[in-house]
Amino acid sequence: MFTGRIQELERLEGLYASGRSSMIVLYGRSGIGKTALVRRFVQGKNSVYYAARRATKREQLLCMKHEWQEAESAQDFYEALLALYRQHARGKRLVLVLDEFRNLLEDTTGFLAAFARFYSEHVNDGTLFVLLLSSSISWVENEMAGVLGSAAKLLNGFIKLKEFSFMELAEYHKHSAVQENIYTGAVLGGVPAYLRLWREEKSFEENVLRLFLTEDAPLFLEAEHYLKQELRELSAYNAILAALAQGKNKLNDVYEQTGFSRAKISVYLKNLTQLDVTEKMYSFDTKEYKDVQKGLYRIREPYLRFWYRFIYPNLSVIAAGGGEAVYQKAVAPYLTEYVKEAFRDVCTEYLQLMNRYQRLGRTYQSFGVWHGKTGTIDVLAKTEDGEYLAAFCDCGKLPAGEDVYEAYGAVLENAGVTPVECYCFSMQGFSEEVGRAAAQKGIRLVCAKDM
Numbered sequence: 001m002f003t004g005r006i007q008e009l010e011r012l013e014g015l016y017a018s019g020r021s022s023m024i025v026l027y028g029r030s031g032i033g034k035t036a037l038v039r040r041f042v043q044g045k046n047s048v049y050y051a052a053r054r055a056t057k058r059e060q061l062l063c064m065k066h067e068w069q070e071a072e073s074a075q076d077f078y079e080a081l082l083a084l085y086r087q088h089a090r091g092k093r094l095v096l097v098l099d100e101f102r103n104l105l106e107d108t109t110g111f112l113a114a115f116a117r118f119y120s121e122h123v124n125d126g127t128l129f130v131l132l133l134s135s136s137i138s139w140v141e142n143e144m145a146g147v148l149g150s151a152a153k154l155l156n157g158f159i160k161l162k163e164f165s166f167m168e169l170a171e172y173h174k175h176s177a178v179q180e181n182i183y184t185g186a187v188l189g190g191v192p193a194y195l196r197l198w199r200e201e202k203s204f205e206e207n208v209l210r211l212f213l214t215e216d217a218p219l220f221l222e223a224e225h226y227l228k229q230e231l232r233e234l235s236a237y238n239a240i241l242a243a244l245a246q247g248k249n250k251l252n253d254v255y256e257q258t259g260f261s262r263a264k265i266s267v268y269l270k271n272l273t274q275l276d277v278t279e280k281m282y283s284f285d286t287k288e289y290k291d292v293q294k295g296l297y298r299i300r301e302p303y304l305r306f307w308y309r310f311i312y313p314n315l316s317v318i319a320a321g322g323g324e325a326v327y328q329k330a331v332a333p334y335l336t337e338y339v340k341e342a343f344r345d346v347c348t349e350y351l352q353l354m355n356r357y358q359r360l361g362r363t364y365q366s367f368g369v370w371h372g373k374t375g376t377i378d379v380l381a382k383t384e385d386g387e388y389l390a391a392f393c394d395c396g397k398l399p400a401g402e403d404v405y406e407a408y409g410a411v412l413e414n415a416g417v418t419p420v421e422c423y424c425f426s427m428q429g430f431s432e433e434v435g436r437a438a439a440q441k442g443i444r445l446v447c448a449k450d451m
Contacts, residue, residue: 003192004168005037008159012041012131015157016095021123023130023154025144028161029276030135030226031193037161038097038131047095048088052103057110060103077114085118089127101132102139105147116151123154137275138230162276163190163301166346167353175200178448179427183335186342189302194219205327212311213323220318223307230275236260238312240268241299244278245308249296269297277301284368284380286388291414293371302342309338339427340395343448344369344378347393347425350451351379361421362387375411379423391423400426402433425451 015022026034038049053063064080065072070087074080088094098104104111122128134140137160145152164172169190170181183204188194197218198207211219224234231237236258243257254265272278281296299305311318314326352367354360364381379391392408394400412419422443424430429447430438438445 002036002040003172004164005033005040005161008037008161009041011159012037016041016045016129019126021119021126021128021130022156023119023128023132024156025132025134025140025158026161027134027137027140027158029137029191030229031191032135032161032163033192034133034135034161035099036192038133041131042095042097045095046088046092047097048084049097049099051099052101054103054107056107060107060111077111078118081115081118085122085128093127093129095129095131097131097133099133100135102134102136102144112148112151116154119154136230138271141274164192164195165190166349169195173198173200178451180204182343182346182427182448183339185346186302186339187306191303194303205332208331209323209327212307213318213327214321215319217323219303219307220311223304223311227277231271236264237268237272238308240265240272241277241304241308242312244297244299245305245312249281249298251295251297254297277304281369281371283371284366284377284382286370286380287416291372291374293373296371298341305341306338310334336395336397340393343395343425343427344393346448346451347391347423347446348379350425350446351381351389351391351423355381360389362389364389370411370415370417372411372414374414375407377411377415377417378425380415380417388417388419389421389423390417390419391425394424394426396426397428399429399431400424400434401431402437 012024015024026038028034042049048068050064050067053060055063061074061077061080064077065074068080068084071080071083074083084096085094104115119128119130134144140158148155166181166185169185170176170178172192172195173181173184176184184195184198187208188198197211199210202210211217214220224238227237228234239258239260240254243254246257248254248257251262251265254260255262258265260268269278269280273280277300278297279300281298283292283294299308310326310331314330317323317326348367351360355364362383365384367379367381370377370380377390378393379389381389390412392411408424422441423446424434424438424443425446425448427448430445435445
């Protein structure tokens with residue numbers, strides 16, 4: 001099932017409609033949906049797809065000749081490309097998709113020169129539309145230009161695929177309630193390959209047990225398999241990610257947990273951030289600085305956050321067949337606390353969409369989180385004129401009561417913020433007392449099921 005990717009598809013269609021020959025790099029982590037997007041894009045178009053192998057020059061050419069039968073007599077890559085073009089173009093525009101094209105550049109001597117020659121011969125006639133796909137974010141962003149050399153000038157653009165937004169996830173799992181999708185997103189994030197494994201007809205516990213908590217579960221060791229594609233020294237990254245998953249979100253906390261130097265930790269965190277695995281959390285700027293927490297880090301991607309929080313510490317028990325016990329003792333009691341971060345992200349997305357369609361009382365220019373030493377404003381937005389919207393998110397198993405509601409006022413005071421709009425979100429709704437108090441003060445209450 002193809003879901004989302006509206007903006008990316010529109011951009012590809014716009015480039016294609018220009019009528020010019022183009023070469024576009026489409027990249028994103030494995031499982032993010034690059035191939036699915038390309039399949040949708042090439043529908044009704046004259047196209048050829050080739051999945052590049054990690055292979056020698058001779059083997060790669062043999063694979064091409066096997067798949068491109070019209071090139072069976074080719075002696076080199078240039079002849080293979082030329083034969084393919086002559087067979088498929090014939091006055092029509094050809095979309096050529098080279099998947100994992102890094103394998104053609106790093107492992108296959110001579111392909112780059114042959115392809116640059118081939119493409120340059122057609123760059124002005126509008127008959128070629130080339131898509132270069134890669135699952136390595138760090139390689140595309142840090143090394144690819146050096147590998148391409150002067151051929152980099154032939155590129156016309158980059159499209160980076162990221163995880164589904166919550167709205168796209170909800171569309172993908174349209175038979176699930178909002179609360180259920182929030183929990184799913186907290187575990188799998190917006191990675192389509194993982195979402196395909198989730199069974200909407202099964203309970204949350206059943207899905208987690210099936211996907212994570214047996215030694216042959218499809219996502220049991222997926223985190224390390226994914227990171228191995230991008231990172232060396234996985235043992236060091238494991239130590240840092242495990243510390244972050246345990247709530248050690250300051251540089252000094254990670255230092256004390258791992259024993260690595262602060263300089264080494266900073267370099268590794270920079271590498272993880274480039275992969276969109278981690279991020280540095282900056283507290284939203286207000287006039288009050290004394291209560292602000294600074295220099296906080298977190299695992300940004302929900303799947304990895306879940307894996308390092310619950311699976312990594314219990315690998316031995318799970319492999320020995322104790323997955324159900326791990327769920328009951330190490331996962332279930334902490335889920336409410338764990339899901340809070342994902343719920344905050346969903347509430348932020350909700351308010352940003354409301355802002356985009358001018359459904360809020362003001363138009364806000366920036367959104368963020370205020371991290372205080374004694375509390376957090378889950379969503380803080382600011383207008384161009386310096387007016388604030390504040391929102392708080394409650395993830396409790398019961399309707400939010402007055403105790404939760406009253407704590408929000410103290411956090412706003414510590415932040416030095418008097419919002420012109422205030423929202424309270426709750427996973428399970430609100431007590432009648434909170435409803436009456438909020439109505440008197442003009443605070444808007446939003447239950448997850450109504451989002």
